[in-house]
Amino acid sequence: MHHYYKNWQESRLDQAISEFKRVVDHCPSGHPGRSAALSNLAMAKFISCQVREAYLDLDEPISLFREALDLRPHDHPDRPCTLINLSIALLARFRGRGHITLADADDAEELLRGVLAICPADSHAYKAAVLNNLIAALNIRFERQGRVQDLEESIQRGRVLSLSCPNEPVIINNLASALWTRFSQRGDGNDLDEAIQHFRVAQQLTPAGHPHRSALLNNLASALWTRFSQRGDGNDLDEAIQHHRAALQLRPAGHPDRSSLLNNLATALSRRFEQRSDGSDLHEAIQHFRVALQLTPEGHPDRSPSLNNLANALSMRFEQRGDGNDLDEAIQLASTAAEQSLAHPTHLRAHVTLAEIHLARWRSQHTTQDLDDAMDHYRVAAQCAPAGLLQRLQSSLQWVKDAEEHQHTSALDAYTLSLQLLDSHISATTSVSSRHQARKHFPSDLAVDAASCALRQGDVCRAVELLEQGRALHWTQIARFRTSLDNFRSRDPLAEVLVKRFQDLSAMLNRPAQTPFDEGRSVTTIEAEAQRYRDLVEQWNKVVEEIRKFEGFSRFLLTPLFADLREAAREGPIIILISSRFSCDAIIVLHRRSPVHLPLQITPEELHDLVVKHLEIIHDGHGDFDAFEDVMGELWEKVIHPVVHAMKKVAHKGSRIWWCPTSLFTALPLHSAGEYKRGSQVLSKLFVSSYTPSLLPLIKARTYPKTTPDIKFAAIGQAAPSFASCKPLYHVDQEVEEIEKLLPKPPVLFTKLTSSKSTKKQALRTLQDHQWFHLSCHGNQDLEEPFKSHFAMRDGPLSLLDIIDADISGHEFGFLSACETAMGDLSSPDEVIHLAAGLQFMGVK
Numbered sequence: 001m002h003h004y005y006k007n008w009q010e011s012r013l014d015q016a017i018s019e020f021k022r023v024v025d026h027c028p029s030g031h032p033g034r035s036a037a038l039s040n041l042a043m044a045k046f047i048s049c050q051v052r053e054a055y056l057d058l059d060e061p062i063s064l065f066r067e068a069l070d071l072r073p074h075d076h077p078d079r080p081c082t083l084i085n086l087s088i089a090l091l092a093r094f095r096g097r098g099h100i101t102l103a104d105a106d107d108a109e110e111l112l113r114g115v116l117a118i119c120p121a122d123s124h125a126y127k128a129a130v131l132n133n134l135i136a137a138l139n140i141r142f143e144r145q146g147r148v149q150d151l152e153e154s155i156q157r158g159r160v161l162s163l164s165c166p167n168e169p170v171i172i173n174n175l176a177s178a179l180w181t182r183f184s185q186r187g188d189g190n191d192l193d194e195a196i197q198h199f200r201v202a203q204q205l206t207p208a209g210h211p212h213r214s215a216l217l218n219n220l221a222s223a224l225w226t227r228f229s230q231r232g233d234g235n236d237l238d239e240a241i242q243h244h245r246a247a248l249q250l251r252p253a254g255h256p257d258r259s260s261l262l263n264n265l266a267t268a269l270s271r272r273f274e275q276r277s278d279g280s281d282l283h284e285a286i287q288h289f290r291v292a293l294q295l296t297p298e299g300h301p302d303r304s305p306s307l308n309n310l311a312n313a314l315s316m317r318f319e320q321r322g323d324g325n326d327l328d329e330a331i332q333l334a335s336t337a338a339e340q341s342l343a344h345p346t347h348l349r350a351h352v353t354l355a356e357i358h359l360a361r362w363r364s365q366h367t368t369q370d371l372d373d374a375m376d377h378y379r380v381a382a383q384c385a386p387a388g389l390l391q392r393l394q395s396s397l398q399w400v401k402d403a404e405e406h407q408h409t410s411a412l413d414a415y416t417l418s419l420q421l422l423d424s425h426i427s428a429t430t431s432v433s434s435r436h437q438a439r440k441h442f443p444s445d446l447a448v449d450a451a452s453c454a455l456r457q458g459d460v461c462r463a464v465e466l467l468e469q470g471r472a473l474h475w476t477q478i479a480r481f482r483t484s485l486d487n488f489r490s491r492d493p494l495a496e497v498l499v500k501r502f503q504d505l506s507a508m509l510n511r512p513a514q515t516p517f518d519e520g521r522s523v524t525t526i527e528a529e530a531q532r533y534r535d536l537v538e539q540w541n542k543v544v545e546e547i548r549k550f551e552g553f554s555r556f557l558l559t560p561l562f563a564d565l566r567e568a569a570r571e572g573p574i575i576i577l578i579s580s581r582f583s584c585d586a587i588i589v590l591h592r593r594s595p596v597h598l599p600l601q602i603t604p605e606e607l608h609d610l611v612v613k614h615l616e617i618i619h620d621g622h623g624d625f626d627a628f629e630d631v632m633g634e635l636w637e638k639v640i641h642p643v644v645h646a647m648k649k650v651a652h653k654g655s656r657i658w659w660c661p662t663s664l665f666t667a668l669p670l671h672s673a674g675e676y677k678r679g680s681q682v683l684s685k686l687f688v689s690s691y692t693p694s695l696l697p698l699i700k701a702r703t704y705p706k707t708t709p710d711i712k713f714a715a716i717g718q719a720a721p722s723f724a725s726c727k728p729l730y731h732v733d734q735e736v737e738e739i740e741k742l743l744p745k746p747p748v749l750f751t752k753l754t755s756s757k758s759t760k761k762q763a764l765r766t767l768q769d770h771q772w773f774h775l776s777c778h779g780n781q782d783l784e785e786p787f788k789s790h791f792a793m794r795d796g797p798l799s800l801l802d803i804i805d806a807d808i809s810g811h812e813f814g815f816l817s818a819c820e821t822a823m824g825d826l827s828s829p830d831e832v833i834h835l836a837a838g839l840q841f842m843g844v845k
Contacts, residue, residue: 013051017044035071038064039082046089051211058093065089084130091137128171131161135174142181149535151185154178162198169205172198173216180223187390187441189230196223214250217243218261225268234275241268259295260302262288263309270313279320286313304346307337308353315357322364330357348387351377352395359402375403375410382417393421397443404453412457415450419470422446426473435474436786436833444828445580447471448663452580460587460597461562464695467576469559471662471830472694474787475841478804495550502543560696566591568695570702572656575643577670579607579663586643589695590650598646602638604664610634611667611826629676632669639665640673640683647687656688660695666829691822693832693840701810701845711812714751714770715739718758718777721792732776735817739774748772760793760802768806772813779818779835783825786833791818800838809843 020041027034042064049057065086072079138154158175165171176198183191199220206213221243228236244265251258266288273282289310296303311334318326334357338350358374361367378399382392396418403411422442426435443449447470454463548556555561566589568574574589577600584607588596602610614631617624651657659670671689674682683689692698719732733754740750753766758777767773778792787804790797822836 013044013048017041017048020044035068035076035078035082038068038071039078039085042068042089043085046085046092050092058089062086062089062093080130084133087137088133091133128161128165128168131157132165132168132171132174135161135171135178139174139178139181148185151178151182155182167205169202169216170212172205173202173212173219176202176223177219180219180226183226185388185390187438192223192227192230196220196227199223214247214257214261217247217250218264221247221268222264225264225271229271232275237268237272237275241265241272244268259292259300259306262292262295263302263306266292266313267309270309270316273316282313282316282320286310286317289313304337304341304344304350307333307340308346308350311337311350311353311357315353315360318364319360327357327361327364345384345387345391348381348384348391348395351381351384352398355381355399355402359406362406371406371408375399375408375414378402379410379413379417382414382421389421389425393418393425393442396421397446400446400449404449409457411453412450412459412462415446415453415466418446419450419466422470423473423476436831439473439828439831444830445663447830448578448580449582451578451662452582452585455578455585455587455597456582460595463578463597464562464565464576464587464589464595465559467578467662468565468695472832472837472841474831474833475693475697475837478841498543498547502540502547562595565589565695565699566595568658568692568698572658573647573651574658574660574692574695574698575647576660577639577662577665579604579665584639586639588643588646588650593650596646596650598642600639600642606638607664611664614668632673633675633677635668635670636673636675636681636683640670641681644681644683644686651687653686654688656690658690658692658698660692663829664826666832667826693837697841697843701840701843709747711748711772712751712770713743713748713772713774714753714766715774716753716758716763716766716776717755718763718791718793719755721778721794721796723796724778724780724792726778726792729776729778735776736774755794758793760796760798763791763793763798764802764806767803767808771811773811774815774817776817779816779820781820781823781825781834783827786825786831789820789833789835789838791835800833800835803835803838803842806842808839811839811844814839814844 020037023037024034024041027037042061045064046058046061048054049061065082069079069082069086072082135154135158138150138157142148142150142154155175155178158171158178162168162172162175176195179191179195179198182188183195199216203213203216203220206216221240224236224240224243227233228240244261248258248261248265251261266285269281269285269288272278273285289306293303293306293310296306311330314326314330314333317323318330331354334350334353338347338354341347341350355374355377358370358377362370362374378395381387382396382399384392384395387395396414399414400411400418402408403414426438447467450466450470451463454460454466544556548554569589569591576587576589578585578587581604584600584602584604586598586600588598590596610631613627617627617631647657661668661670670691671683674684676682715736717732717736719730720728736752736754740752743750751766751770753762775791780790780792780797782788782790787800788797790799790802792798816836816839818835820835822834825831825833
């Protein structure tokens with residue numbers, strides 16, 4: 001074996017196997033050296049199977065390892081080593097023949113955990129070997145069974161192990177593979193960047209001629225290709241193709257891995273063809289795909305992906321050349337791929353390919369059936385559970401895009417499923433800040449476009465439901481863990497138990513997790529917290545499912561139906577203003593009547609220009625009132641006046657109305673609209689305007705009962721915070737004093753915090769204890785981390801996260817005498833993450 005490790009010649013390995021067999025023959029049953037002889041022969045045979053990719057022959061070394069293990073009792077010094085070797089062999093068999101040996105990974109994991117428990121504390125190398133193989137067991141079991149806990153544990157242990165073994169390429173490669181896998185599940189670009197970094201290190205540590213070099217090159221190339229697909233950097237794609245070619249050269253004809261390497265190289269080449277339209281890339285890709293398919297016979301785990309890859313490439317060539325034979329063959333291949341992958345992620349990819357092929361034929365022949373078939377295939381892909389939430393969401397968004405582009409009737413179904421999947425995807429993210437970052441990867445206008453689609457199909461009620469479902473996702477997630485179940489608790493003893501469990505889990509989930517950017521926290525700690533969060537979410541979901549089984553609670557925490565949402569208009573009409581890519585519309589929600597849909601005459605482009613004018617006036621700082629009046633006049637003419645005209649039938653002059661703006665409408669002061677220059681109509685003289693970020697917080701705030709006849713009112717002022725470099729505010733303390741003079745005693749119980757006393761801690765405690773409050777201070781909207789937007793107190797920021805963590809449910813009134821409290825972020829206006837929205841969503845009426 002020493003000679004084999006020196007030059008990797010297989011003849012030396014065969015010679016070693018012959019010698020070990022002879023030793024076993026000379027150590028009959030009962031011989032003290034038999035266990036060692038069996039173990040040596042097993043290891044040599046195992047290495048031979050690995051080198052030759054002879055997975056079917058792995059039964060023999062596994063049997064030999066088991067026999068050796070039986071001869072080594074629990075106190076035998078070599079028993080742990082034998083356990084490790086047996087585990088490695090089981091993992092290899094699982095990896096090579098996982099479709100028929102699912103128990104191997106579980107057995108290997110159990111053996112390795114047992115060894116880990118008895119490892120001496122000072123045996124670092126020994127412990128590293130056990131950990132590395134345990135990580136491998138967790139990784140490959142996740143690949144086959146999808147247990148998220150396995151993946152998370154693998155990454156946590158891999159980080160620790162790579163730090164103690166920085167020069168071991170296999171260890172570093174395992175960590176990189178796990179990070180890459182997690183990226184494919186969640187789409188976090190940081191995971192992908194880190195995976196590529198580790199793959200590079202592993203490849204650099206592996207010398208030429210090493211049996212693992214091809215696999216490491218392939219891993220690095222595939223990760224680079226993935227990053228190119230995400231970010232479009234052609235350098236990543238060129239480097240990926242370079243490494244794929246190098247890996248393929250190390251796997252000559254007859255090697256079991258050659259088909260997968262051919263597929264990988266061909267996929268990268270076809271992608272480069274899409275980017276640069278070089279026909280030679282596509283021609284080479286199709287050649288490689290055909291050879292790869294020939295190398296994956298029926299029953300091979302890679303056959304379905306190979307069929308799908310070739311189908312994709314032929315569809316591309318049809319688009320380039322118009323040869324119908326290419327398209328017919330592509331449909332046949334992709335259909336076969338779909339049939340052979342019913343419980344596998346490839347099933348999703350096959351149906352997406354079929355959708356794209358039918359669309360290609362529709363563009364050529366304009367046959368309605370092709371368009372219908374394409375949308376049906378998108379539907380199946382988006383509902384393919386084995387593929388995971390991220391891929392399903394991406395497929396549903398592609399369905400939305402193509403259904404809208406071709407004006408297909410399935411567009412509304414596509415939007416509905418996309419919003420459901422987006423909600424589920426975001427809910428699996430740990431902290432409020434990380435949810436905000438995750439949301440940025442998907443279209444910010446999805447909800448308003450969905451509502452526009454419903455309006456175009458004549459379903460006004462559905463439009464309102466979709467807006468409520470798809471907007472303010474972050475607040476929806478938070479609200480789920482703040483739900484009262486007093487009415488449910490009294491049902492029966494089981495209900496009482498469920499309520500307690502629900503409240504306990506909700507309380508744990510409701511604590512704002514620290515952001516990934518907090519200093520002094522290790523990556524391992526962050527990931528352990530993330531896994532704990534996901535476990536809690538899974539438990540919470542199960543409790544919610546149990547609650548929904550009770551009569552009257554079937555829609556507990558589900559998106560409300562319009563019949564429920566109209567309750568928001570109990571005290572006055574609510575006008576939802578919708579700005580989508582397709583149109584601008586208004587919906588007047590009434591309590592006991594059908595909602596009114598008003599198509600607005602302003603176009604999305606005109607609305608954008610109006611917002612730009614308004615923002616320029618604000619930021620100019622010179623008070624150009626003429627320009628401001630022009631903007632307000634145009635807003636009145638094209639948006640507000642048509643609404644006011646319709647409102648005459650349902651609301652009397654001077655009554656209170658609520659505006660619920662979406663998208664670009666959130667940047668305009670709707671209450672200020674009017675024809676100022678002509679001195680005629682001004683909105684503020686016709687109605688009392690209020691705002692609500694969505695309908696649910698208005699409903700929720702009104703459900704909290706008034707707890708006391710007394711009015712507890714607090715005025716909090718801070719003129720010059722010491723922690724921030726901002727200009728002092730004038731007359732803040734005088735403002736607080738004047739408020740006290742204006743309020744009658746009783747029934748008002750008044751508390752004041754002037755600048756000398758309004759620390760962050762004291763201000764938060766005062767807010768919690770007083771249902772009426774007035775804040776006079778600096779406000780700051782943090783566009784990078786909007787949940788860190790804050791009111792500036794004396795010794796630090798009172799942030800939106802602090803307000804979320806506080807209990808201000810049932811508060812009656814809040815007056816914000818501060819800047820930037822409702823500014824929001826125009827890059828994601830429908831998430832309405834600002835200070836005023838935070839107070840409203842947390843319960844302030």
